[in-house]
Amino acid sequence: MIRKIVNIDEEKCNGCGQCAAACHEGAIGIINGKARLIKDDYCDGFGDCLPECPTGALTITEREAADYDREAVEVRMKQKIAAHGGSPAPHVCPGSMAKTIRREAVPAADPAERRESCLAQWPVQIKLVPTKAPFYQGGKLLVAADCTAYAYAAFHEDFMRGRVTIIGCPKLDDVDYTEKLTEIIRDNDIRSLTIVRMEVPCCGGLERAAKTALQNSGKFIPWRVVTVSAEGKLLDD
Numbered sequence: 001m002i003r004k005i006v007n008i009d010e011e012k013c014n015g016c017g018q019c020a021a022a023c024h025e026g027a028i029g030i031i032n033g034k035a036r037l038i039k040d041d042y043c044d045g046f047g048d049c050l051p052e053c054p055t056g057a058l059t060i061t062e063r064e065a066a067d068y069d070r071e072a073v074e075v076r077m078k079q080k081i082a083a084h085g086g087s088p089a090p091h092v093c094p095g096s097m098a099k100t101i102r103r104e105a106v107p108a109a110d111p112a113e114r115r116e117s118c119l120a121q122w123p124v125q126i127k128l129v130p131t132k133a134p135f136y137q138g139g140k141l142l143v144a145a146d147c148t149a150y151a152y153a154a155f156h157e158d159f160m161r162g163r164v165t166i167i168g169c170p171k172l173d174d175v176d177y178t179e180k181l182t183e184i185i186r187d188n189d190i191r192s193l194t195i196v197r198m199e200v201p202c203c204g205g206l207e208r209a210a211k212t213a214l215q216n217s218g219k220f221i222p223w224r225v226v227t228v229s230a231e232g233k234l235l236d237d
Contacts, residue, residue, distance in 0.1 A: 001064070001065070001066075001067055002062055002063065002064055002065075003045060003062065003063075003065055003067065003068075004045035004060050004061070004062055005037075005040060005043050005045050005060070005061060005062075005063060005065045006027070006028070006037060006043050006045070006047065006049060006050075006058055006059075006060060006061075007058070007059045007060070007061040007063075008028075008034075008035050008036065008037060008057055008058055009056075009057045009058075009059070010034050010035075010057075011057075012055045012056060012057035013034050013035045013055065013057040014054070014055055014057075015030055015033040015034055015035065016054060017030050017035075018049075018052040018053060018054065018201070019035050019049035019050075019052055019053050019057075019058055020035060020049075021052070021201055022048050022049045022051075022052040022201030022202070022204060023043075023048060023049050024044075024048060024171065024202065025042050025043065025044055025073045025076075025077075026038070026042060026073065026076055026077055027039065027042035027043040027044075027073075028043075028049060035057065035058075039066075039072075040065040040066040041065075041066040041067060041068060041069040041072055042068075042069070042072065042073055042076065043065075043068065044068045045060060045068065046176065046205070046208075047060045047208065048201065048202070048204050048205050048208070049201075050204075051201075051204040051207070051208065052201050052204065115156065115157065117156060118156040118157065118160040118161040118162075119156075119160060119165060120135065120160075120162075120163070120164060120165070121133070121135040121164055121165070124165055124166055124167050125166070125167060125168060126143075126166050126167065126168035126173070126177050126180060126181070127168065127173055127175065129166050129184075131180060131183040131184050131187060132183075132184075132187050132188060133188075135164055136164055136184065136188035136189070136190060137188060137189045138189050138191060139163070139164040139188075139189075139190060139191065140162060140163040140164065140190075140191050140192045140193075140194070141163065141164050141166070141184070141185070141190045141192065141193050141194070142159055142160060142163040142164065142165045142166070142194045142196065143166055143167075143168075143181065143193065143194070143195050143196075143206065143210045144159065144165065144166070144167045144195070144196040144197075145167065145168070145169060145196065145197045145198050145203045145206050146167040146168060146169050147169070147198050148196045148197065148198060148228045149167070151198065151228050151229070151230060151231075151232045152196075152228045152232050152234070153232060155196075159194065159196055159226075163194065166184075168206060169202075169206075170202060170203075170205030170206050170209070171202040171205070176205075176209060177205075177206065177209040177210070177213070178208075178209040178212045178213050178216070179213075181209055181210055181213035182212075182213040182216040182217050184213075185213055185214055185217040185219060185221075186216075186217035186218065186219065190219070190221060191221060191222075192221055192222040192223065193210065193214055193221060193222070193223040193224075194223070194224055194226065195207055195210045195211070195223070195224070195225045195226070196225075196226045196227075196228065197225065197226070197227055197228070198227070198228055198229075198230070199227050199228065199229050199230065199235060200230075207225055211223075211225075
C-alpha cells in the first residue's frame with residue numbers, strides 16, 4: 001500500500017540518536033553510526049522523530065510500504081523492555097528517565113498571600129473538552145502538556161490568566177489530537193494560540209498536532225510555542 005512513512009537521509013544523519021529516542025514505536029535504530037528504519041510496519045508515519053533531528057535528515061514521504069502493525073510494535077517494545085531487566089530500553093523515551101531535581105528550601109507562603117487559580121473553564125483535558133462552547137468565543141487558546149503546570153511555578157499567572165486552557169499528554173492518551181483541535185480552532189472565534197510543552201521528545205506530538213490543527217483550520221491567528229525544562233525553566237519564548 002502507498003502510505004506516509006519516515007525517510008532518512010544518511011548523508012545528513014550524524015548518528016546522534018535523538019530520532020530513535022523520540023520514536024514511540026522503536027522503528028528507528030542507530031546502526032553503524034547512522035539512523036536506520038528497522039522495519040516499515042513499525043513506523044506509524046506520524047513523524048514524532050522529525051522535530052528532534054538537528055540536521056534535517058528526516059522527512060515524511062509517501063511510498064509503497066507495509067501497513068503499520070500496532071500489535072507487532074507492542075510485542076517488540078515488550079521484548080526490548082524485558083531485555084533490559086524490566087526497565088525501558090535505551091531510546092524508548094528519554095522523557096521517562098528518572099532524575100532528582102535539587103532546589104534550595106524556601107519558606108512556606110503565608111496563607112493570606114496564596115494565589116488564586118486562573119482556570120477559567122471546565123473540563124480541561126483535550127479528550128474531554130467539547131469542540132464548541134461559549135467559553136471559546138473571543139478567547140485566547142492555551143494548549144499545554146499536562147506536566148508543564150507542575151514544572152513551571154508561575155504557570156497560572158504567566159500562561160493561564162486570560163486564556164482558555166486545555167491540556168493533554170500524547171504519550172499517555174495514545175491519541176492524535178489534530179482532528180479535535182482543528183474543530184476547536186475552526187468552529188470557534190479563537191483569537192490566538194499558545195502551545196506550552198515540556199522539553200521531552202514525546203511532547204513533540206502535542207506541538208505538531210496543535211500546529212497542524214491551526215493550518216488545517218484555515219485561520220490566520222497569532223501563535224507561539226514555549227518549551228519548559230524539567231527544572232522549570234523557560235527554554236524559549
